Amino acid sequence: MTTRDIEVGSDRASVDPYNAIQELGTAPLWRYYGNVLPKKPEPKAVPYIWKYASLRPHLLHFLETLSLEEAERRVLMLVNPGMTEPPATSTTLYAGLQIIGPGETAQAHRHTSNAFRYVIEGSGAYTTVNGERVHMRPGDLLLTPNWHWHDHYHEGEGPMVWLDALDYPLTTNCLDVNFFELYGERSQKSSVPDDLSSRQFIHGQLSPAWEVAYTEASPIGNYPWSETQRAFAAIADDATGSATEGVLLEYKNPMTAGPVLPTMGCRVSRLRPGFRGVPIRRTSSTIYHVVGGSGVAVVGDERLDWTDKDVFAVPPWHSLELRNASDTEDAYLFSYTNEPVLRALGFFREKQA
Numbered sequence: 001m002t003t004r005d006i007e008v009g010s011d012r013a014s015v016d017p018y019n020a021i022q023e024l025g026t027a028p029l030w031r032y033y034g035n036v037l038p039k040k041p042e043p044k045a046v047p048y049i050w051k052y053a054s055l056r057p058h059l060l061h062f063l064e065t066l067s068l069e070e071a072e073r074r075v076l077m078l079v080n081p082g083m084t085e086p087p088a089t090s091t092t093l094y095a096g097l098q099i100i101g102p103g104e105t106a107q108a109h110r111h112t113s114n115a116f117r118y119v120i121e122g123s124g125a126y127t128t129v130n131g132e133r134v135h136m137r138p139g140d141l142l143l144t145p146n147w148h149w150h151d152h153y154h155e156g157e158g159p160m161v162w163l164d165a166l167d168y169p170l171t172t173n174c175l176d177v178n179f180f181e182l183y184g185e186r187s188q189k190s191s192v193p194d195d196l197s198s199r200q201f202i203h204g205q206l207s208p209a210w211e212v213a214y215t216e217a218s219p220i221g222n223y224p225w226s227e228t229q230r231a232f233a234a235i236a237d238d239a240t241g242s243a244t245e246g247v248l249l250e251y252k253n254p255m256t257a258g259p260v261l262p263t264m265g266c267r268v269s270r271l272r273p274g275f276r277g278v279p280i281r282r283t284s285s286t287i288y289h290v291v292g293g294s295g296v297a298v299v300g301d302e303r304l305d306w307t308d309k310d311v312f313a314v315p316p317w318h319s320l321e322l323r324n325a326s327d328t329e330d331a332y333l334f335s336y337t338n339e340p341v342l343r344a345l346g347f348f349r350e351k352q353a
């Protein structure tokens with residue numbers, strides 16, 4: 001230690017020691033202890049519902065007034081009031097509503113964020129994913145995993161709307177691992193037969209034996225609604241279903257029998273007429289999209305009344321109770337969750353609330 005160090009040290013002793021340590025890039029743990037280690041999760045995300053009927057006119061307005069050349073993607077982000085900057089829909093999850101008109105192309109790019117689309121209305125559009133054209137119909141689930149090139153084209157009539165889901169609040173806001181690249185041309189050329197991955201892999205129990213590559217993300221481009229309907233029809237009223245979410249089916253990666261993407265798992269449930277779920281609490285967050293029907297989600301202290309095409313967010317460790325409002329009609333809910341991330345890292349917990 002030099003004489004100078006000692007002098008500086010004694011100067012500092014006369015100023016507020018808390019300011020002094022702050023200027024040196026430190027903080028006293030004893031004043032933060034509760035924030036670092038709360039008794040239970042205290043998410044920034046809050047329970048919230050986005051009403052499709054209110055948003056649809058605005059989607060149509062921007063379809064009329066904003067070109068895709070200007071917008072790149074014409075999307076209304078669903079921003080959780082507790083997670084506005086940077087915007088997210090719930091913890092580690094993003095959702096947005098994208099609209100595209102006839103003849104439009106959303107140009108090709110790729111990013112490390114995993115993404116998928118869940119088709120809400122319209123038909124005649126396709127997404128080209130690494131050279132494969134994947135066609136969309138309402139209720140279809142289309143995957144664009146990490147670093148896969150993707151562009152969208154609408155060759156049909158009328159507007160097409162889908163729900164975009166991404167894990168960028170994880171890759172960009174938490175982990176700083178997102179890369180992004182433009183393809184260079186506006187669209188990819190088709191290099192494999194249309195919808196081949198779905199046709200090859202969708203029948204799970206009979207998979208192509210010549211395709212040996214293990215893929216962490218599902219190789220299936222589209223999980224069509226027609227197959228989802230067949231799966232529900234096959235069990236009809238015979239299956240018991242889950243006490244919390246009714247007849248709950250999970251979309252599977254045929255390579256791993258696990259979730260479709262390493263960061264996001266997708267499910268669809270049928271709530272029978274009069275269904276009233278047992279409340280549950282999970283460390284994962286979940287985004288729900290109403291495929292059909294209407295009901296109630298009690299999320300923590302909030303009551304969210306949902307109907308056709310609405311989207312709602314359930315933050316971590318909030319109790320969730322799902323009810324079908326109808327005594328005569330089924331309700332169908334599509335949902336996705338960050339449960340795969342939590343399970344991989346040993347952080348998944350659930351308990352009856």
Ligand code: 1HN
Nearest residue numbers: 073075096106150164166168
């Ligand atoms: C994206 O690439 C798409 O490809 C949609 O359609 C929404 C939101 C954030 C970041 C990238 C798309 C997106 C996105």
